[in-house]
Amino acid sequence: MVFSIHATAEQVVQIPGPQGPLQGALLSGSAPSAPLVLIIPGSGPTNRDGNSPLGIGAAPYRLLAQALAARDIQTVRIDKRGMFGSRAAIADPDQVRMQDYAHDVRAWVEYLADRNSQGCIWLLGHSEGGLVALQAAQNSTGVCGLILAATPGRPMASVVRDQLEGNPANQPLLPEAMSIIRSLEQGKAVAEVSAPLEPLFRPKVQGYLISLFQLDPGQLINNISRPVLILQGTEDLQVHTKDAQALATAKPDAIVKLLPGVNHVLKEVPEGDTQANLRAYAQRDLPLAPGVVEAIVDFVKR
Template identity: 60%
Template sequence: MKWTRVLLLQLALLSPMVFAEQTLEVPGPQGPLVGSLLAVSDPQAPMVLIVPGSGPTDHDGNNPLGIRAGAYRLLAQGLAAQGIGSLRIDKRGLFASRAAIANPNQVTMQDYASDVRLWMSFLTQRDRYRCVWLAGHSEGGLVALMAAQNNPDLCGLILLATPGRPMGQVLRSQLQRNPVDRGQLDAALAIIDSLQRGVPVKDVPASLQPLLRPEVQGFLISGFAQDPALLVSRINKPVLIIQGDNDLQVSVQDAKALNAARPGSLLRILPGVNHVLKAVPPGDHDANVAAYGNPDLPLANGVVEPIAQLINGTPR
């Protein structure tokens, strides 16, 4: 474990303060797991670990498949301006953590959750933090829920655009909402049904290979087996659920399901906010999609504020 780089980051638009951003490493299975720590000067400041969403999404919230919104970097900067530190991580096998495993497809949701728990333990043992807040976005919310189970290092949980149903159900809904060939849809739903039963499918049509190819089915099976509503019901620490009502991937109903499963959790529904936590005009599909590629568009109002209020208002 070592500090490898120090970079001064001036958050000119958010605060006149200068924060130190540092690269951290912890041992992964075959090589290091890497994260970026945005610290604040207060030695008693709380710490948030930001867990990235699905696919090849990096610690800034960007993805080579066209997502350049920088949502996690913006979240970290917004929290720093509120006196809250954060750690953004790259998943094992990807980006700065690519040496952690040779084949990034050979992972499970349990692997990702174990890595998050490792990071939490590292922060509490190496640094001054009594406990760590987890903020999971999208699929990262499910990883955070898994990592939070019976975890003494947990301060509380923030779920950002997190599904309230098992991943298989969410994927079915997303496919059914898209105008695709009926035969292709039927084939996809049949494969999902099989994976939900824990049974891999070898023969996947070419059109479905990007989503359901055999190489990623082990990961999908591990994710489909998790019920986020059940997981959140077992959390005995503060829980905040943030969901935009202009989200093309996760619904307000998902957020309400999580809220209902965990009495006492806080629910914030943000009008006009999409999946990457940006405000876009309601009903404007093109503007919604364009926001995924716009790092200059700030996070929507109402994203950072309730997180900071919860964390700074919770006794340490």
């Protein structure tokens, strides 16, 4: 599809996917030579706005795109292969692997970099999307640099273990859950999963989880020669400051920005108030936390 990369209003854009188009939304400001940021969504059924039918309505990606456009930074925020606007790209989204998402991001990079006056674009990956960005940027031309927001700095199996162990209600499920995680780390699917663990480990998504658990964020970021910004909120319930520190250890020249009072969906929440933190996941009218947009603008325009 041909479109003007310097349009001033949001418009749908698409590129070829494996079985149908991959789709996203372009939003840009008034500057004809503005940098362009590709926003890569996080895990599960997360759409281009950063919302999910699993109870997330905070729209962090849409709010971020609007704030960046006001500062003359263009964005394209995308729907993942097999979901939402990109649902025709594959018949069964459960068959997608992390390598497929990285392949799609490289296709977006190739398409958009050729149409951007700077000749390259910035990758902004949120949460699991940060791992996709790291994969896509391996030996990839057309990438100006990476912005890793709330991105795991350890293999995801370790992150999932921490998340499960952090909730006392999961205590009876931990022996089975840890056994499943060990099997998936070894590349082995598990045939039987108890009902309480089905949402996380159902057999149809285990192939995806195996591909996810194989990734080492430290090794991936160590291979990146482009500039990297690491954004991490101190009130993030899913990814912790130790993840940002691990990424920074693996890439000492990365810029690290810790955001006090900021949660996983980039909203400001009261310190230590878990219920208020979780409520913010559904609050679209709650603005992005102070410091989020400023850190990105400073990094991209420096």
